Amino acid sequence: MSFSTTPSPLQADLTQSGELLHDRYSISRQLGRGGFGITYLARDVRLPGTPRCVIKQLCPKVQSPSALKKARQRFEQEAKALAKLGSHSQIPQLLDYFEIDGEFYLAQEFIRGRTLAQDVSKIGVWTEAAVKEFLKEFLPLLQYVHSQRVIHRDIKPSNIVRCREDGRWVLIDFGAVKERVAFSDPHSRSLATHFVGTIGFASPEQIAMRPVYASDIYALGVTCLYLLSGRVPSEQDYDPYTGEILWQHLVHVSDYFGRILDKMLKAAMRDRFQSADDVFRALELEAHLDTLRPCLSHHPLSQVESVSGSDEFISPLVRTAMAIRAWQARLAARQARDQENS
Structure with a gap:
């Protein structure tokens, strides 16, 4: 891989050049343009059948050769990290990475399918059952991303794709990777350009530029609201004192x-689910509620009598066990009376 020593301004639309990029990629059309660069749909003419791929052009905001060198190092590090993430079947594979005239390029697997945003636009809002099924399929992927010490930072309906061929959910557009390359020069960073994410889907701590894994949980919660209501964040109301989304009147879901x-959408990070695994376990628990309910006491623990009748300390665990046994004894006595009277 060859590198230049001077940065260049962001290139014009590559679809207008008519030339192969990197002597390999035929640019078909532009997919999107943002603060970090441009995304294109392309074809790899060196492979049989000229398969489609996605080219991401990253333009580092650097002003000196030393900053460009640092950007280059970060680009290679992030490309390797993206390649590792791409070993997961629900993340696009990294196919290639290279530099041309101080601009960096990633070539990734093209996912044929429809985004969540396109699905709601075409078919309409989802049922609670459909959203829960989506979460059970998507949360293990998010847990994997976090296990690799990566915060996605831009989870939203347009970045989640249902693959047309096999129906798997695919997470695209890792904004954190682009940000680390684009802002390699610490002197060029500013509050206006450092934020990565989408307003409305980004949590309060992410907007404050202190994202954590739970920030992705918040964005996923807002995504679920969109699936259930069809409303984008700008169409929702917020509590002016707490910052909480006032969503309860928008959708009809079970209490559980x-x-x-509600816990996914907590404005305060400490009140939110802390991991994707926590959300998944909460969803899985619902199927066992009927089995667990007979073991739950409806009486305050303070009403449970001490076995010894003394004032000695009884731990909360022992008190809970005592409450359950007392409830089971009452249930057995009631069933015995019912049998006698029948």
Whole structure:
């Protein structure tokens, strides 16, 4: 891989050049343009059948050769990290990376399919059952991303694609990778350009530029609201004192799922689910509620009598066990009376 020593301004639309990029990629059309660069749909003419791929052109905001050198190092590091993430079947594979005239390029697998945003636009809002099924399929992927010490930072309906061939959910557009390359020069960073994400889907701590893994949980919660209501964040109301989304009047869901959704959407990070695994376990628990309910006591623990009748300390665990046994004894006595009277 060859590198230049001087940065260049962001290139004009590559679809107008008519030349192969890197002597390999035929640019078909532009897919999007943002603060970090441009994304293109292309074909790899060196491979049989000229398969489609996605080219991401990253333009580092650097002003000196030393900053460009640092950007180059970060680009290689992030490309390797993206390649490792791409070993997961629900993340696009990294096919190639290279530099031309101080601009960096990533070639990634093209996912044929429809985004969540396109699905809602075409078919309409989802049912609670459909959203829960989506979460159970998507949350293990998010847990994997976090296990690799990566915060996606831009989870939203347009960045989640249902693959047409096999139906798997695919997470695209890792904004954190682009940000680390683009802002390699610490002197060029500013509050206006450092933020990565989408307003409305980004959590309060992410907007404050202190994202954590739970920030992705918040964005996923907002995505679920969109699936259930069809409303984008700008069409939702917020509590002016707490910053909480006032969503309860927008959708009709079960009490149990409503509590899960509410905890995903907590404005205060400490009150939110801390991991994708936590959300997944809460969803899985719902199927066992009927089995667990007979083991739950409806009486305050303070009403449970001490076995010894003394004032000695009884741990919360022992008190809970005592409450359950007392409840089971009452249930057995009631069933015995019912049999005698029948």
